[in-house]
Amino acid sequence: MTTTLRAALSAVLLAGFYVVALGLIVGMGALTVWAFQSDAEAAAAKLGFFTAAVAVGLVVALWQVARARPAPDRGPALTPADAPELWETVRELAAAADTRAPDDIRLLPDVNAAVSEDTRLLGLVGGTRHLYLGVPLLQTLDVGQLRSVLAHELGHYSRSHTRLGPLTYRGKQAIIATLQQLSGNIVGWFLRQYARLFFVVSAAVNRRQELEADQLSVRIAGRATAQSALREIPVADAAWSFYLSSYLEDAWESGYAPTAQGFFGGFGHLVAARTTELAQMRDDAPPAEQSRWDSHPSIAARVAAMEAMPDVDVPRDTRPASSLIPGFDAVATDLAAAAVDVDGRTQLDWEELTATSLAASRQRTADVVYRAAARVAGQQRANLGTVLDVVAGGGRGRLEEDLGIVAEEGEGDPLADVMELLVSQAAVQAGVARWQHSWSGPAALAGRDGRPINLTPVVAAALRPDTIESARAHLAELGVDVTSTGQVADTATAHGGEVLGGLASVKVDGTKHDVLVLDLGMILVPTPKRDENGKARMFGLLQSGSVLQLASYHRFLAYEEIATAKITKRTPLHAELTLHDGRTLTLKETWTGESLAKDSSLRLLEQLLAYEPDTEAVRA
Structure with a gap:
């Protein structure tokens, strides 16, 4: 089946979704009239109410989509005066593709390249064309690879792939909004099955269009360059993800952010400094994972498909892709200032940012240990001296038990990493x-x-009761007072928390709550008595704010607050928790409550079993 026919089928299926929806409403309306005429007033009234509810839901969904306005363009537009060589390259490639060049070029703050077109009359009349380029992508590609990427994107124009883009996008929005409005009833279930068919066909059309656009990429840039550009994209994406998680995430959660100049500038420094790791990633096989829902074929499939495409001999321009934009660093800084919302965070240069944020995040982890040490020592608060006293007094085993540290054979001292954290932070x-x-x-x-400071001798001495005094003396020589360095926060926070799952309508001490399961604890959110739409409710929660924000708005129960957990039933999960301060808490999952993910209950069970003294007594 040709791509054109597939696209036509996708459009027909999109229209068919609402034909089916309206047909169901008309059918139910006719059935309601028949029921009234057959003197089945009670059944007719219920069916009529249900039909009206479905009709209202459909109208509300369509109205929401109709009123929705496209998001404003992110980032600065690059005029021909701003980037003459880039525009010259784009126009040259557009001519080679026998298509009209885009009307504007905008930068994006992610690893991406894309095109769109503001069409009219269901795609029959073309409109303003937009080309989008991600700054991190420009920081990792060379000019030859960028030409390949640009040729691919312009190939979407030359094959008219963008003509139905706005219609399809709005249609998908409408389908999703309709399913949200009609979830939980038989009509919604039926339409969901139809929607699955539409999305499968639509994804297949998109995948075929990507392969068609790749043909132009090979014809203009040459096969080797086109393949290298494709292989570079997952490398750039992995590097960008590593940059965000390893350099930005902790700082962001601690209330800090890089300066606008340092946001993309930092990524450029990372790429330049990690050439060996990036080269090793390029040697790996390209990603081959793919599902029927994916809008793009896997990189491996696209690279393989290029082997069958006619090749051309084109010299590769190895200059950095960013060289096509004069004053690239300043342009990237403008994009960061416009597109990255620091939300009141303190902006620092990278040296200060790393020193400040790393100290803050490590202190939060150290406070977990200090709170445990205070419990073992029977104190309100703890310092480094308290921990040393616990080890010297034979309480190390109780401290490890409270922290959930288990000695593994051949893994060395299980408390070594904890002590290194405390000593370095002190x-x-x-x-x-x-x-x-x-x-x-x-x-x-x-x-x-x-100069680097070596604390290994201090850590080693602090792990044994017979060398504790040596550790104290060494710390004093360094200028560390163990009685004034230690715990900062009295209670745990959800900083760095990862969502593992969620359970709706869980009875917490007899009152229904939605429970977001984190790797650090649970966020308990009071919920209505009715169990419907629990999954959607939890998704809405996660979209309303960060994990840290949600934990501050609602009750957050950190696992470290749990002294013991008694699991009385696994399915559905029932547990009785005793906290270190003597309070108790009961959790009872209901059969009718929905889950954020299929294994949400299991993930919570795994966390609580760490505090269960006798797991053999648990009954199914």
């Missing part, structure tokens, strides 16, 4: 050490003179 608190930023590896601890 040195930072005392002002005798500081975390030094690095693009080529993890941050390193350095002394006041800027």
Whole structure:
């Protein structure tokens, strides 16, 4: 089946969705009239009410989509005066593709390249064309690879792939809105099955269009360059993800952000410093994962398909792709200022950002240990001296038990990493050490003179009761007072928390709550008595704010607050929790409550079993 026929079928199926929906409403209306005429007034009234509810839901969904306005363009537009060589390249490639060039070029803050067109009359009349280029992509590709990517995107224009784009996008929005309005009833279930067919066909059309656009990429840039550009995209994406998670995430959650200049500038420094790791990633086989729902074929499939396409001999321009934009760093800074909402966070240069944010995130982890040490020692708060006293007094085993540390054979001292954290953080608190930023590896601890500081002897001495005094003396020589360095926060927070799942309508001490299951604890959100739409409710919660924000708005129960957990039933999960402060909490999952993911209940059970003294007593 040709791509044109597939696209036509996709459009027909899109229209058919509402034909089916209206047909169901008309059918139910006719059935309602028949029921009234057959003197089945009670059944007719119920069916009539249900039909009206479905009709209203459909109208509301269509109205929401009709009123929706497209999001404003992100980032600065590059005029021909701003980037003459880039525009010259795009126009040259458009001519080679026998298509009209885009009307504007805009930058995006992610690893992406895309085109769109504002068409009219259901795609019959073309309109304004837009080309989007991601700054991180420009920071990783060379000019030859960028030409391949641009040729691919312009291929979508030359094959008229963008003509039905706005219609299909609005149609998908309408289908999703309709299904949300009609979830939980038989009509919604039936339309959901129809929608699955539409999305499968639509995805198949998109995948075929990508392969067609790849043909132009090979014809213009040459097969080797086109394949290298494709293989570079997952490398760039992985590098960008690593940059965000390893350099930005902790700082962001701690209330800090890089300057606008440093946001994309930092990624450029990372790419330059990690050439060896990136080269190793390029040697790996391209990703081959793909499902029928994917809008793009896998990179492996696209690279393989290019082998059958006619090749041309085109010299590869190895200049950085960013060189096509004069003053690229300033343009990237403008994009960061416009597109990245720091939301009141303190902006720092990278050296200060790493030192400040890493100290804050490590302190939060250290506080978990200090709160455990305070419980073992029977104190309100703890410092490094408290931990040393616990080890010296033979309480190390109780501390490890409270922290859930289990010794593994051949893994070394199980408390070593914890003690290294406490000692290094104490040195930072005392002002005798500081975390030094690095693009080529993890941050390193350095002394006041800027040279690396070795705390290994102190850590080793702090792990044994017979050498504790030696550890105290060494710390004192460094300028660390163990009685004034230690716990900062009295209670746990959800900083760094990852959502593992969610359970709707769980009875918490007899009152229904939606429970978001994190790797650090649970967020307990009071919920209506009715169990419907629990999954949608939890998705809405997650979309309304970050995990940290949700934990501050609602009750957050950190796992570290749990002393013991008694699992009385696994399916549905019933548990009785005893907290360290003596309070108790009961959790009872209901049969009718929905889950955020299929294994949500199991993930919570796995967390609670760590506090269950006798798992053999649990009954199914």
